[in-house]
Amino acid sequence: MTTATARSNPKLLPVSVPWLKKVYGGGGIVSTSVTLLGGPPGAGKTTLLLQIAEALATRAAHHRVLFLSNEQRGSDVYALARRIGAHRVEVAEARMTTGKLAAQIEGFAPDALVLDTITATARELPETFEYLHARARGHGAPVFLGAFMTKDGDVAGPRGLQLGADVLMTITPEGTPDVRVLQVWKNRYASVPPDVRLRMTERGLVAARALRLINNRKG
Ligand SMILES: Nc1ncnc2c1ncn2[C@@H]1O[C@H](COP(=O)(O)OP(=O)(O)OP(=O)(O)O)[C@@H](O)[C@H]1O
Ligand SMILES: [Mg+2]
Numbered sequence: 001m002t003t004a005t006a007r008s009n010p011k012l013l014p015v016s017v018p019w020l021k022k023v024y025g026g027g028g029i030v031s032t033s034v035t036l037l038g039g040p041p042g043a044g045k046t047t048l049l050l051q052i053a054e055a056l057a058t059r060a061a062h063h064r065v066l067f068l069s070n071e072q073r074g075s076d077v078y079a080l081a082r083r084i085g086a087h088r089v090e091v092a093e094a095r096m097t098t099g100k101l102a103a104q105i106e107g108f109a110p111d112a113l114v115l116d117t118i119t120a121t122a123r124e125l126p127e128t129f130e131y132l133h134a135r136a137r138g139h140g141a142p143v144f145l146g147a148f149m150t151k152d153g154d155v156a157g158p159r160g161l162q163l164g165a166d167v168l169m170t171i172t173p174e175g176t177p178d179v180r181v182l183q184v185w186k187n188r189y190a191s192v193p194p195d196v197r198l199r200m201t202e203r204g205l206v207a208a209r210a211l212r213l214i215n216n217r218k219g
Helices: 020-023 047-055 073-082 098-108 119-139 159-164 209-218
Strands: 034-039 065-069 090-093 111-116 142-149 168-172 179-187 198-202 202-207
Touching: 020 090, 020 179, 020 198, 034 047, 034 159, 047 065, 047 073, 047 111, 047 142, 047 202, 065 098, 065 168, 065 202, 073 090, 073 142, 090 098, 098 119, 111 119, 119 159
Parallel strands: 034 142, 034 168, 065 090, 065 111, 111 142
Antiparallel strands: 168 179, 179 198, 198 202
């Protein structure tokens, strides 16, 4: 009973990536929080989740961040992580179903956790979400979930997924093929920041500030 009701005191985990800091309202990522990231296929969800994971992994030497994939082969995710310089995050293929996933996670005992994607857990989604949410609250180890987005811009999955998440954001392509818009729809702990424009590069997502200047000059 104590484990089910366990609550860790929320702490702010600062991140050093300026645009990521902005996305989280300037203060950092709340240790007990669950972030849900939606986006259409190929938008850059996996890349962004790896970059968030790496930003947390580089906070402290002993900080262990686990990236679980049930979408792609572990070796493909590992190759992507290497390409974008995410060297500290630990990558593995997620075990299915909730019980096995929980055993895998507790065996590793990460200080932060990514599941890419929660959508792929399909039938057990509410149960899996419940476990991950309780783990974030109990351990003070933030959870980040990738999710598909439907054509209407809705994050796929039951409504409870969006309601239960503390931070809801989407990444979508905009205009030029390499430009992405990162939009925060809600954040239980901070005010919603303005949209952040990013550019998808060989080394991952970077702030698209230079692009804005060119646009401004034109206008
Ligand atoms: N070498 C590269 N350099 C720059 N951009 C690349 C490179 N390889 C892939 N991309 C871009 O990255 C995108 C895929 O990124 P990512 O895998 O993070 O997206 P995703 O949203 O997780 O996709 P999925 O829905 O398939 O899981 C591709 O659409 C492509 O535009
Ligand atoms: Mg992906």
